[in-house]
Amino acid sequence: MALVAEPTRICRRCDKRKPWSEFYAKRRWPDGTTRNPHSYCIACWPAVQRENYARSAERRARRREYNRRYQEAVQADPERLALHNEGRRFRYRELNGVTRRARVVGRSRHLPAAPFAEWLRSLGLPLAEIERWLGLDGSHARRLLRGEQASVDLDVVDRACLAFGVSIDAIYGEDA
């Protein structure tokens, strides 16, 4: 007989108390033994996966239904449709303005950093504010402001445009 009894836990699905060996490990110790078991026992595992999948399928269906009703409502209401289309035109113009200038670096798009840094400095905001608005960490924002960065990620410029309500033209000039 083992000196130390195997730990047990209650499965969240079948509510039965079972030894840890009847649960898959969530985390293991370096020697491979279970550190924490999952909440559901191995017997319940396939059913839990099926139920999770069904729930997420339901969520996707609800989302589709919501989008469909939203589209119907927008299409049926001339004022709402006009607003909706204006929003789309605005985004389209902004996107084109940005993409026209962006240089593709790998999977991300970059813009030259100098005009952006100059514009940022012209705001005269404390560094902490800039970090907060642009979602940058301190050293990144500092390097940008000091002109130590050659290029800036398009997403960062985009966030600045949105946060300060300016168009990309205000920073990079018309058709630069």
Ligand SMILES: [Zn+2]
């Ligand atoms: Zn179970």
